[in-house]
Amino acid sequence: MVNQKQEANHQEPPTFTLSKPIKAGSHELDVLLAKIAENAEKRRSSGNGSHPFYAIDLIKQSRLGALRIPVEMGGGGASLRDLFKVVILLAEKDSDVAHILRTHYGFVDEALLTPNTELNQMIITRAAQGEIFGNASTEISSRNVGDANYVFETTVSPDGEGYRLNGTKSFCTGTYYADWVGVRASNLEGTTVTVFVPTNREGVELEDDWDGIGQRWTGSGTTRFKNVFVYPYELVENGAEFTSNYFLQLYLQAIMAGILRNVVSDASKLVLQRSRTFSHGAASSALEDPQIQQIIGQLSSNAFAAEAIVLSAADAQDMVFNSATDGVKNNDLIHNASLQAAQTKVIIEDFAFKAATQLFDVGGASAATKSKNLDRHWRNLRTLASHNPAMYKARAIGNYVVNGTRLPLNRYF
Template identity: 45%
Template sequence: MTELAEATSAVTFDSPQLQELIDHIADGAIERDERDELPYAAIAAVKAARLGALRLPVERGGGGATLTQLYEVFIELGAADSNVAHILRSHFGIVEDLLRSTRPEDGRWLERIAEGDLFGGASTEIDAPAGSTDYPYRTAITQTPSGLRLNGTKHYSTGNLYVDWLIVGATDVDGGKVQVIIPADRLGVLRPNDWDGFGQRFTGSGTTSFDNVEIHPEDYFSKETSRREKLPYPATFFHLQLNAMIAGVLRRVALDAVELVRARRRAFYHAPSDVPAEDPILQYSVGLLASQAFAAEALVLTTAAALEQAYAAHGTPEEQQLSLRAALLNAKAKVVIDELANRASSELFDVGGGSLTRRGAHLDRHWRNIRSIAAHNPKTLKAVAVGRYELNGTPLPNQGFF
């Protein structure tokens, strides 16, 4: 990949600099897949461009993007390299939390984000009930003769291989639940590359462990008794990111189909045209894929606009209903997008025949990545929840899946 100049301020939405960054990430995606290469260089470019500050107000050194614009960028990143989009997932969730904070002491973290730093989360523990926030963390801070120390292991800590800071959920010395923010490279923080998924292979979604990591008083971010206000459906933000990433991969599938047909020099046996691009059967396949990509993107952006309305209503009587609406739209979008994308990533092979199954074409990465992203929560659960709501008015579950 070509080198990008380091930015003096955060990239802004729809700027040439942002497009240059996305093109830069896309240019190396197939080579990384070929070489099993972790995208450290791509993430370095993200930091240099200060993409992580996209949502910060311009007056705070950010890009000033709206929430809907952020999801447009996630779609574009998903089309460029869905691994890179996924790596940034926790960071942008943390940014949203900080933007809603009214605590002056949180301003220092926004300053770090404005400078290009990336944040990751370390909360999930392997024996915790899925979606629950009530379980006691086994990862704990204890008092030792040498001071406070953090020990434990977190799982599914996506992106932590690449970030500068970690927000860690832990049990404090008094038994209460806390969050601490520590440098990702502090002594005793272990970030092995042990994620072995067949898709999204370079997201670093494995374990993060803490072996007698020093904890200082200034590392404390929040305590259970003074947590920031929570949104009615806090997980909508994160799961809409997943829908946006899949929509992005589907866009890439459609673009690949166009390029493959244009590049073909031989027609199928019994083809109605000797020129592949003039073959109505191939035109149908390309048109179908492009239409499916459009539908997926439209669903994501409609839901993003609804979520933006809910965020704007924070603290008002309308917030609960608007948040429910956004969560409901996101659930409906997932049911449709998963179905479209999994089918489309297989139908892509209809435009080129057996030659497209060569490993060197790397077209299987689309199905592998879509399948891995979609597996974060089943569309069957979402469809059932939507059906219950439509039939009986039953509110959506309010936990990790929603």
């Protein structure tokens, strides 16, 4: 089987040439986001949609994936707060594209904690050059979530001067578009390791078989590894927590905050484009109807709150990163960051789905037409929220508040 992504059909040759990696808050970032938004609209209007190859190529050319890497190491020098703000803006334009980069930024951030190892130097260097890292972690054939010891059916076994990787992974978000993939596996002793291999290496097979109701074009499909060779420097021992749980969780909430911004803009467009209003409305035009204005005001307030909460929780993650010594993080700060990420998820999901439904109240029956595709917001939000249900987060938060029991720190919480 060949990699399915070889059938890429770019809508136009992407060009985005910069002498330096793109930075948060820059004019170049605004231009990049505008191009991605335009491409997203084209893909949505083509019927069932299509892969965002064009947008990913722009991201690689602009080296947006190097946003967090220090300037002196060839990156954009952004803080975590800066990064999450960019993710929100990117998700507003195209939530699929923002989601594709989730584990990439997670891998880069962990590599920056101890940048002098051979593997981490490789990750940082490749990211600074514009390359993207995907993930291959979940196995639907084995139960690992919540277990104290992770044992994977995907294995790494010695072979001469290196290793051989074999196994099948599901829900590999972003890997379909990535240059490298980080794979969690077990060695012969049953210890969890993480290996990083190029997606075009012999034996790596990528499938875009994700059929979710939302986040349709994230490439969250199946990845197979058939006797893939792994060089010694591409493997890290004790790789169970290579990416931080609080980072991965808050990243999803940043995408949801971006979608809520898009809900506001779509609601405004609906009203501005309406030539008639409800026969029993409170004004002669939708523009002047105070109840419609109230709904849009509520939607705008929801989007503002979501963004503010995400950025506040991002500050806690900056504290973890900036206080780390020789790659070792402060456990109290880790728990605080995890707590805030969990609280962010609980509260944003409390109003996000309602907002995606209220959007239809400003547009009448025509808002429900398939061509407008406004149901995508609810479907995307619902899919994102399905990562680690909020009910478990809320229970753990309550247990901590009442009994002082700390939150679980495994990557799935």
